[in-house]
Structures are given as C-alpha cells and as structure tokens.
Amino acid sequence: MSQQVVYINKERFYCDGGDELGHPRVYYTMVNGEAVCGYCNIKYVLEKDDE
Numbered sequence: 480m481s482q483q484v485v486y487i488n489k490e491r492f493y494c495d496g497g498d499e500l501g502h503p504r505v506y507y508t509m510v511n512g513e514a515v516c517g518y519c520n521i522k523y524v525l526e527k528d529d530e
C-alpha cells in the first residue's frame with residue numbers, strides 16, 4: 480500500500496480526505512515542509528515556487 484502524496488504551495492491548509500476518504504475538515508500547519516493527515520494518512524508536501 481503506497482502512501483498518497485499531495486503537493487501544495489502553502490504551509491497552512493486543511494484536509495477533508497477528498498471524495499473517497501472523506502472525513503471532517505481538519506486544519507494543519509506543515510513542519511519542515513511536510514504534514515501527514517491523521518485521518519486519511521495523505522502526506523502533504525510544500526511545493527516551493529522559486530519565482
């Protein structure tokens with residue numbers, strides 16, 4: 480089972496699990512550019528825009 484990884488461009492975000500893994504909306508703040516949702520285990524990674 481591979482972990483789903485989602486790249487986003489802000490450190491504060493929320494996860495609601497999307498359509499398949501829906502769960503209550505939870506807000507997270509990344510630590511060191513990463514955060515893993517405790518509900519659905521999706522890993523969020525900060526996508527830096529250098530420009």
Ligand SMILES: [Zn+2]
Nearest residue numbers: 494496516519
């Ligand atoms: Zn989630």
